[in-house]
Amino acid sequence: MIEVIDLWKSLGTQQVLRGINLKVARGQTHVVLGRSGSGKSVLLKHLVGLFQPDQGKVLVDGEDIARLKERQLGPIRKKIGILFQSGALFDSMSVGENIAFPLREAGMKDESLIASKVAEALEMVDLGGEQEKMPENLSGGMRKRVGLARTIVSRPACILYDEPTTGLDPIATDSINHLIRRLQRRLQATSVVVTHDMKTAFHTADRIAFLHEGSIYFEGSTEELRASKDPLLMDFIEGRSGESD
Numbered sequence: 001m002i003e004v005i006d007l008w009k010s011l012g013t014q015q016v017l018r019g020i021n022l023k024v025a026r027g028q029t030h031v032v033l034g035r036s037g038s039g040k041s042v043l044l045k046h047l048v049g050l051f052q053p054d055q056g057k058v059l060v061d062g063e064d065i066a067r068l069k070e071r072q073l074g075p076i077r078k079k080i081g082i083l084f085q086s087g088a089l090f091d092s093m094s095v096g097e098n099i100a101f102p103l104r105e106a107g108m109k110d111e112s113l114i115a116s117k118v119a120e121a122l123e124m125v126d127l128g129g130e131q132e133k134m135p136e137n138l139s140g141g142m143r144k145r146v147g148l149a150r151t152i153v154s155r156p157a158c159i160l161y162d163e164p165t166t167g168l169d170p171i172a173t174d175s176i177n178h179l180i181r182r183l184q185r186r187l188q189a190t191s192v193v194v195t196h197d198m199k200t201a202f203h204t205a206d207r208i209a210f211l212h213e214g215s216i217y218f219e220g221s222t223e224e225l226r227a228s229k230d231p232l233l234m235d236f237i238e239g240r241s242g243e244s245d
Helices: 040-047 070-079 095-105 111-124 140-152 170-187 198-204 222-227 231-238
Strands: 002-011 014-024 029-034 055-060 080-083 158-162 190-195 207-212 215-220
Touching (some): 002 040, 014 029, 014 040, 014 207, 014 215, 029 170, 029 198, 040 055, 040 158, 040 190, 070 080, 095 140, 111 140, 111 170, 170 198, 198 222, 207 231, 215 222
Parallel strands (some): 029 207
Antiparallel strands (some): 002 055, 207 215
């Protein structure tokens, strides 16, 4: 579904990505792990054309999107939905209006069909019947769910998750992790999950890539990561800074 080939990107004077190579198989969930500043979110933004690389290719269904102009990215973005960290809801719109927004933007006019699709998306994220609520009345976990409902209402072939559990309590985090897995099965969607949360990684991943200083330091299965004796990986998994008191 997605292939990244020798991807380099600098922001200002900082070299953020250094020759990234990554393949995301259709229908699988690929988790991208790494510390803050390792380049995870920058990589994610390349997958939907929000960033253009300095060098390299980003293939989506075999098409290189790295040099496409904004208007040429439209068909690609219909295949890919992205859940941003905050949920990125419109505060002036109700839950139902937020979820309906991409359908209306795509030109859908049939209000009964829009209402049906909104209701189905809310049911898939366990928020059935919450169309009339306003974002200000939602918890952090509910905002993430509504953002996810808006992401999946158009049934994208691929879903990108940018730190989906950041700022959530442990119970909400567990709920979102289960939801990512359920949606993968129900929609047969390809997923890329950017996170630094090991529980999310181990619960959702079919494959894991670990970024370190802009390069892929490790790539493999969850079992291979758990079994690694590499000190850098072990410190990250265990949440150790490597510093002594």
